[in-house]
Amino acid sequence: MKIQVKTMLILLTAFLTIILLFSGFVYLSVSNYSYEDFYKLLEIRAVTAAKVELDQDEGAAQAGIKDLRNEFFEKLPQEQDRFFRISPGESFAEEAKTIGIPVSFFNNVLSDGKAEFSKNGMFYKAIRYKSKQGEYVVVASAQNYFELHHSAYLRRTLVFAIIAAFLFSALIALYFAKFVFRPLRKITDSVKEISSENLHLRLDQTKSNDELAELTRTFNNMLDRIETSFETQNNFVSNASHELRTPLTAIIGEADVTLSKVRKTEEYIETITVILDEAEKLDRKTKALLFLAQTGFNGKSQKFDKVRIDQLLWDVKETIEKINPRSNIHIDMSLLPENPSKLKVKGNEQLLHLALSNIISNACKYSDYKVVHVSIGASDQNVFVIIKDQGIGIPDSELKYIYDPFFRASNTLKYEGYGIGLPLTRNIIRLHQGEIIVSSIMQQGTTVQINLPVGQYEL
Amino acid sequence: MEKTVLVPTDFSIASLNIVKSYLNEQDRNTRINIVLLHGMHQSDSITNLLFFSKSKVLESLTNPAFEEALRVLKNKYASQVRIMRKDIFTGFTQAAFNQFAEANRIDEVCLPILYNPQFKNRNSFDLLPFIKASKLNIITIGSAIEVPMPEKGNVAELFTNRVSMG
Numbered sequence: 001m002k003i004q005v006k007t008m009l010i011l012l013t014a015f016l017t018i019i020l021l022f023s024g025f026v027y028l029s030v031s032n033y034s035y036e037d038f039y040k041l042l043e044i045r046a047v048t049a050a051k052v053e054l055d056q057d058e059g060a061a062q063a064g065i066k067d068l069r070n071e072f073f074e075k076l077p078q079e080q081d082r083f084f085r086i087s088p089g090e091s092f093a094e095e096a097k098t099i100g101i102p103v104s105f106f107n108n109v110l111s112d113g114k115a116e117f118s119k120n121g122m123f124y125k126a127i128r129y130k131s132k133q134g135e136y137v138v139v140a141s142a143q144n145y146f147e148l149h150h151s152a153y154l155r156r157t158l159v160f161a162i163i164a165a166f167l168f169s170a171l172i173a174l175y176f177a178k179f180v181f182r183p184l185r186k187i188t189d190s191v192k193e194i195s196s197e198n199l200h201l202r203l204d205q206t207k208s209n210d211e212l213a214e215l216t217r218t219f220n221n222m223l224d225r226i227e228t229s230f231e232t233q234n235n236f237v238s239n240a241s242h243e244l245r246t247p248l249t250a251i252i253g254e255a256d257v258t259l260s261k262v263r264k265t266e267e268y269i270e271t272i273t274v275i276l277d278e279a280e281k282l283d284r285k286t287k288a289l290l291f292l293a294q295t296g297f298n299g300k301s302q303k304f305d306k307v308r309i310d311q312l313l314w315d316v317k318e319t320i321e322k323i324n325p326r327s328n329i330h331i332d333m334s335l336l337p338e339n340p341s342k343l344k345v346k347g348n349e350q351l352l353h354l355a356l357s358n359i360i361s362n363a364c365k366y367s368d369y370k371v372v373h374v375s376i377g378a379s380d381q382n383v384f385v386i387i388k389d390q391g392i393g394i395p396d397s398e399l400k401y402i403y404d405p406f407f408r409a410s411n412t413l414k415y416e417g418y419g420i421g422l423p424l425t426r427n428i429i430r431l432h433q434g435e436i437i438v439s440s441i442m443q444q445g446t447t448v449q450i451n452l453p454v455g456q457y458e459l
Numbered sequence: 460m461e462k463t464v465l466v467p468t469d470f471s472i473a474s475l476n477i478v479k480s481y482l483n484e485q486d487r488n489t490r491i492n493i494v495l496l497h498g499m500h501q502s503d504s505i506t507n508l509l510f511f512s513k514s515k516v517l518e519s520l521t522n523p524a525f526e527e528a529l530r531v532l533k534n535k536y537a538s539q540v541r542i543m544r545k546d547i548f549t550g551f552t553q554a555a556f557n558q559f560a561e562a563n564r565i566d567e568v569c570l571p572i573l574y575n576p577q578f579k580n581r582n583s584f585d586l587l588p589f590i591k592a593s594k595l596n597i598i599t600i601g602s603a604i605e606v607p608m609p610e611k612g613n614v615a616e617l618f619t620n621r622v623s624m625g
Contacts, residue, residue, distance in 0.1 A: 335479070335532070335535045335618060336535065337531070337534030337535055338534065338535065338536075338538055339534065339537060342534055377534070377535065377614075377617070377618060378531060378534050379526075379529075379530030379531045380530050380534070381527070384527075384614055384615070384618070386614075386615040386618040388615070437613055437615070439611070439615070449614060449615035
């Protein structure tokens, strides 16, 4: 059963129980009240009747009561007043039999002074009355008008009200269930649309901070990770095959040419030297690729730990200068925070190393090895790494494509590259919940700003 | 020693660069209070006056990048800067400005050589005439040379060495 239906049923049951309890209470209390009221009415009738019939000789007052009675007392259906004289030692068994009521009724009157009884809609009220002629039991009886009409009407009204309330609450429950589960259904629908072909799609994020927004965020984070590893895999394969083929072609070509005829020993030595060189290059590249694969997204080696960004930057600088001694990197610590714990980021050192060295070596490459300024600073939430070069810049119209794999800006033709570094870097930064902002002016330079959230480590 | 410096601001990161280079030149042992002051005419309708809240006005003027950059500066000069706060000046007269300076115990004003503030709010006004006419000590920093800057508006702007406003 769907949760939506379940919720609806639970709501409906709750509504219905409340309504039933409520109307049952109303019905019972109203009818109870009406019975009591009717018995009171009968009692008054009995007293009046007794006064009129039994106290014969009081003259004017007597006549007044009689007039009042005739004038204002509405005749009740089947109203009847009966008088029985009480003589000691005599029981009312015979009288009871003629009226059709139990003897205990009379016994109650004798002992308590009052008794009530009802049978088939007929109500009996008896009182003890002391008149001048002696003591009497006065029994007033009538059919209950309420029982006949009002209570049926009340029942009908209540049943209609219950049906109406039930329908109404069913509507509310339906709407409520739909309303509550609409965002969930939306999420399901949009997740269904995302497959390996369009991994770049994300769920719409709302600004609210409820559980569903959290779910959406978690989903999007997961998609980020999936997309990153997907892209890395794809890039890796194409990158690797290309990188490996270049030296192989050289080796094959060299060997082919040399073998076409018999050569002198010096020539053989030269050829083999070239082949050795290329083979060594191949070896280096294989090693580098292996390293990339190891640090990559295989889920096992991707451990997040605390990384000090300033140290990392020095490492990156060293690495790049080792790879390319022409690069000119100036690390600017002028805005380094006094509190070093603000520089600690929760992240994977190898990945961040890869990302930063990508950006910085790009800056070196595309500025023809002019000086590259790398600055570092930290606010309370973010660590900022700013890489500023005086290179060729990125054309404005192409700035939005720089994160597409294999995209290379139109002014980069004379530089070697595959268009893989920046998407990879962006993915790594995203993986660390960071942000990368690239701004550029053609022929003037490019500034890359990387924000990484501070890890909130104690000193 | 302790002193208070007033820096006019248009809530751009460029104006924080002024603070940065000012702090660079200060003696390490001086404790410094910084007042980032923004001139803004206040609407004189009764309801606006009734519901006037300085923090809300400041909130509407700043942007996240400015706040982040401000915090970068605070972290850098954590031991040197005692207080760095934003304030708005709503007065119309020179006397009001002088009074403000006196009340806040302003010792000096720091201005860039290139001063061309860009105001986003139409009620904002330039504080320069007031500053010039007051008897406050003015320190001028920066250079008159424009440097191209792609990172305008980002936190990255704080890390460049250009000091000018506008």
